Amino acid sequence: MKKGINGKTKIIGLVGENIKNSLSPYIHNQIIIKYSLNFCYLPFQVKEADLNDAIQGIKALNIKGVNITFPYKEKVIGFLDEVEESARRIGAVNTIVNNKGVLSGYNTDVVGFKKSLQEVGEFTVKGKKAAILGGGGAARAVVYSILEEGIEEVYIFNRTFKRAGKIKQDFSSFFPESSIYIFPLEKESLKDKINKAHLLVNTTSIGMPPQVNNTPLFDEKLFHSNLLVYDLIYHPAKTLFLKQAEEAGAKIINGLPMLVYQGIESFYLWTGLKPEGKEVLEIVRQIV
Numbered sequence: 001m002k003k004g005i006n007g008k009t010k011i012i013g014l015v016g017e018n019i020k021n022s023l024s025p026y027i028h029n030q031i032i033i034k035y036s037l038n039f040c041y042l043p044f045q046v047k048e049a050d051l052n053d054a055i056q057g058i059k060a061l062n063i064k065g066v067n068i069t070f071p072y073k074e075k076v077i078g079f080l081d082e083v084e085e086s087a088r089r090i091g092a093v094n095t096i097v098n099n100k101g102v103l104s105g106y107n108t109d110v111v112g113f114k115k116s117l118q119e120v121g122e123f124t125v126k127g128k129k130a131a132i133l134g135g136g137g138a139a140r141a142v143v144y145s146i147l148e149e150g151i152e153e154v155y156i157f158n159r160t161f162k163r164a165g166k167i168k169q170d171f172s173s174f175f176p177e178s179s180i181y182i183f184p185l186e187k188e189s190l191k192d193k194i195n196k197a198h199l200l201v202n203t204t205s206i207g208m209p210p211q212v213n214n215t216p217l218f219d220e221k222l223f224h225s226n227l228l229v230y231d232l233i234y235h236p237a238k239t240l241f242l243k244q245a246e247e248a249g250a251k252i253i254n255g256l257p258m259l260v261y262q263g264i265e266s267f268y269l270w271t272g273l274k275p276e277g278k279e280v281l282e283i284v285r286q287i288v
């Protein structure tokens, strides 16, 4: 963007229902400036009734691609020309690429979580045990990611038990080497499994405003110092869940690295350019 927006500028952006506080426009435009690319990343706030028109508009307006965020990651699949395999298995798309009028869907949350675990958490998944709190769209991407990396056992806890069951049902056959166990989000089952786990991830929205004084883990004594504790929430930067984990001696990560690394992966799909994750994370940390 060194010379500003002009007739050759390529448009990328974000489609969601309520994106006023999203960090993605900042992240992507910072990368664009850093590499002097003739791209511009714009926010597109879209009502559900207009979603199909908005997606078809990507072709009509020759937009290079968009990120898709809450609550459209599942709904958008029906409006695309093709969907990459892992996104299809997960049932959620967070990135669309427009290749000469063909719209392809991807899920870069999977790679985003994997890279952030490796590079920021310095955590190797293979052969380990993980406890996942939540069973929504983000949980599906996280569970898929660690199954791909060879986790030995995954324990999924969700308030709506059926939703956890659906993850097990959908993923088990693709990863026969790993074991998936499902539980309601209740104290007794949590105690035994967290004790065994090396990785504990909060994928629920508990801890986000207005629930900042809440935590998905009912008892802070369940944390232990051999855990890497990951909260997908990045606002606030340190949830009560992470504060209690840190006090118990666990290593902690918030959701910012995953957001940055999934963004980098989307950026690569649109531009063919892959910025260094830690550098981008440093830039973003200056404003949050």
Ligand code: NAP
Binding pocket: 070, 109, 112, 133, 134, 135, 136, 137, 138, 139, 158, 159, 160, 161, 163, 185, 203, 204, 205, 206, 208, 232, 233, 234, 255, 256, 258, 259, 260, 262
């Ligand atoms: P979602 O599909 O709506 O799932 C929400 C999850 O939270 C479900 O498991 C839900 O349980 C649980 N939940 C919500 N309120 C609860 C409560 N009061 N008690 C118990 N469980 C509760 O949303 P999502 O897309 O998975 O997103 C979940 C979180 O991940 C959000 O905070 C989002 O911002 C974050 N996220 C972060 C990144 C990142 O890059 N850092 C990426 C994606 C998502 P039920 O199934 O029982 O309703």
